[in-house]
Amino acid sequence: MTTTIARPDKIASLPAPKRILMGPGPSDIHPRVLAALGQPVIGHLDPACVAMMDDLKRLLRYAFQTNNELTFAVSGPGSVGMETCFVNLVEPGNKVIVCRNGVFGGRMIENVQRAGGTAVVVEDTWGEPVDPQKVEDALKQNPDAKLVAFVHAETSTGAQSDAAAIAAVAEKHGCLVIADTVTSLGGTKVLLDQWGIDATYSGSQKCLSCTPGLSPVSFSARAVERIKARKTKVQSWFMDLNLVLEYWGGAAKRTYHHTAPVNSLFALHESLVMLAEEGLEKAWARHRNNHLALKAGFEAMGLKFVVREEARLPQLNAIYVPEGVADAEVRTRLLTEYNLEIGAGLGPLAGKVWRFGLMGYSSRPENVMLCLSALESVLASSGYALKAGAAEAAAKQAYTASGVVAA
Numbered sequence: 001m002t003t004t005i006a007r008p009d010k011i012a013s014l015p016a017p018k019r020i021l022m023g024p025g026p027s028d029i030h031p032r033v034l035a036a037l038g039q040p041v042i043g044h045l046d047p048a049c050v051a052m053m054d055d056l057k058r059l060l061r062y063a064f065q066t067n068n069e070l071t072f073a074v075s076g077p078g079s080v081g082m083e084t085c086f087v088n089l090v091e092p093g094n095k096v097i098v099c100r101n102g103v104f105g106g107r108m109i110e111n112v113q114r115a116g117g118t119a120v121v122v123e124d125t126w127g128e129p130v131d132p133q134k135v136e137d138a139l140k141q142n143p144d145a146k147l148v149a150f151v152h153a154e155t156s157t158g159a160q161s162d163a164a165a166i167a168a169v170a171e172k173h174g175c176l177v178i179a180d181t182v183t184s185l186g187g188t189k190v191l192l193d194q195w196g197i198d199a200t201y202s203g204s205q206k207c208l209s210c211t212p213g214l215s216p217v218s219f220s221a222r223a224v225e226r227i228k229a230r231k232t233k234v235q236s237w238f239m240d241l242n243l244v245l246e247y248w249g250g251a252a253k254r255t256y257h258h259t260a261p262v263n264s265l266f267a268l269h270e271s272l273v274m275l276a277e278e279g280l281e282k283a284w285a286r287h288r289n290n291h292l293a294l295k296a297g298f299e300a301m302g303l304k305f306v307v308r309e310e311a312r313l314p315q316l317n318a319i320y321v322p323e324g325v326a327d328a329e330v331r332t333r334l335l336t337e338y339n340l341e342i343g344a345g346l347g348p349l350a351g352k353v354w355r356f357g358l359m360g361y362s363s364r365p366e367n368v369m370l371c372l373s374a375l376e377s378v379l380a381s382s383g384y385a386l387k388a389g390a391a392e393a394a395a396k397q398a399y400t401a402s403g404v405v406a407a
């Protein structure tokens, strides 16, 4: 036997460059999490793996602030977590109120329609939070709606919506609530049980600072009841929670469902250990303090935020590209000259904004300072008028004011 396809002529390993990740995710990863990832592979039904998966559920309940039994990590990126929520909770013919104020609300509409449901869309301007009053109006006009879905932290704009208010309106009208907490979890307050969220999905690679590819999810008892009472089978075999439960479920013997990404789960476990060691309140305060310093620096450079102050996410800072400055060129120069990755605008904001993430392990004063000095020098050489050093001075002042740096 001989091969019929010729051996490729250039065969070489490809090392990844070292970058500082200040975009919309993935975020920087702590060496402890990378070390956990690099451990030997063990079987996914090995007692040591089963014990880790049980502990992972416990740590996720803390991160989500929930007592939900059905809390685990879906094997797949945030989008698979999103789809898991929709394919299980939407039955053909169901009406779902979907709030859209950015990219990810749009993706929710797709999910509802592909699951055979009808989406009633509540629109808000990109950059604005979801208006709970509009949700209430939509529920009054659609008393047969079964579900309300919204994005808590809209990564495409940096707007944070009032999850508690939206969930309260949904509850009043007898609807279950799906919240996207991909960018919020670990970076800003998420209180599933207090707010009354029935189903949520997050992502490993944003404020949890783990490698991409896992989606923490959680379902309330009411959501589980609804899934168990379905008249039709979930159309996805892989995401059918009735089957996944046998694998991730309680103390009962595990039955093989799929091979979980063991090493990634160990890494996620370590990142959750680090979050618990720091404590949620401290993690939220860290994200806020770094945001305030970055904001002070941006304002000293005359840059403008997309989102009004009260609705801004500390971990995702969307800034308008100043008049006369070339969007892509600045991003390319930050990457090639400073190894600094930032995000571009999406949809109607493409070419108009830059998105600076301060997520998880990326949310550190040295990243804020590097970012401000790098941006200052790139902008100055693009002909943008600014006062050299002003941004860093303003950020330092903000750190002193918030007590991060001693006065």
Ligand SMILES: *Cc1c(COP(=O)(O)O)cnc(C)c1O
Pocket: 025, 077, 078, 079, 080, 082, 104, 151, 153, 154, 155, 156, 180, 182, 183, 203, 212, 213
């Ligand atoms: C990143 C993101 C997603 C999708 O997550 P992936 O891991 O890229 O699939 C969903 N919703 C929001 C708000 C996000 O920021």
